[in-house]
Amino acid sequence: MADQSVCTLCGAPDSWKHSLVECNMARCVWALEEEETVEHLCMAQATDARDWLMTLIQSLDHGRLVKVCVTLWAIWYARRKAIHENIFQSPLSTHNFVLQFISELQAVSTEKTTKGVAGQVPRWIPPPAGLMKINVDATLSKNVARGSVAAVARDGEGNFLGASAMNLLGISDPESMEALAYREGLALASDLALHSFRLASDNANIIKSISERNLGVYGQLTEEIKARAREFRKVEFVHENRRANGDAHNLARGNVTSDADRLVWLLVSPPGMCTAFEL
Structure with a gap:
């Protein structure tokens, strides 16, 4: 000191x-x-x-x-x-x-151990052959009505392609924030000119809402997501474990205190995020 x-x-x-x-x-x-x-x-x-x-x-x-x-x-x-x-x-x-x-x-x-129990280290899951991968997540501030959504894109081999994070004011509903994270993932796909990709989140409710006609609290958002998804050649919406969604989760949490409305990283990853995973 x-x-x-x-x-x-x-x-x-x-x-x-x-x-x-x-x-x-x-x-x-x-x-x-x-x-x-x-x-x-x-x-x-x-x-x-x-x-x-x-x-x-x-x-x-x-x-x-x-x-x-x-x-x-x-x-x-x-x-x-x-x-x-x-x-x-x-x-x-x-x-x-x-x-x-x-x-x-x-x-x-x-x-140093012989076939020990697999560790709890976050592990990214690769997409099927021919698809890119975008992980999305959202977080809410504990003190004020604001939140952050984040998206991280990688190719099929785990190499970093791009990432984005956006802050939103006046929102306190977690499910709505998760839906907005999906919308941000599609926006990042447009920024990167992706055509076929898998969009993954650790929230299963949003995926269920996308697959059905839901006009609930965030129904309009899911309808917008489905409309935007039709602009791409192929989009797969999947649910994954939180441990496999670590990059997007950490980026959203780290950005919630930022003064910037939207941040985008292309080719060069955000500080502290690895540029490639060993598969």
Whole structure:
């Protein structure tokens, strides 16, 4: 930490807990973590760093504890870069670094075991031959009526093609946001001039609504999605496990605090997102 008693980044009184948990820079990173994990951090009230960490060791399972420790380390590193080198990285970049680091740790651990149980590392699912793949997801802000939708496109071999994220104000219905994520996926397909692709999400209700005539809360949206889908040669709507939808999920969560209305990445992936998967 800096020699000053005031945080260089936000001006609040500085301490070890402020630097790692309470500073705006740290809060934005923790906002991308699981709510249950963040609740444990908030409930640990010890003023001594060692006692605080011991409380977490006693209350968190091994997987969450490892993730918390790596995240604390990553926040500390990002904070030092910002204060001493004036180099700032986005909360999403820090979050994705943590995921990648833990993934590599798990890979090393798996290599040392003999046919162990498959790890819980997010795994992208390739599309059928001849199709591209677009994963979509949505998230809502916990504090205000706003949300973010995201789409990530890859070819059949897992190579990055493009991504987009859009912020929307005044929406608080999760299902409507998921439907808007599908619409964003079709918009990204148009940006990339794709003709035949699979559009995947971890929300099964929207797919069911698309396959039926549904004029409910988001019925007009699904009708618009079906109309836009007819503009392409072939579009397959599929439901996938959340673990297989990690890129879109993380991009949506990381973008919900952005001031930009819509962001598009073509050929070069967003910070922290891998450019290709090993199939």
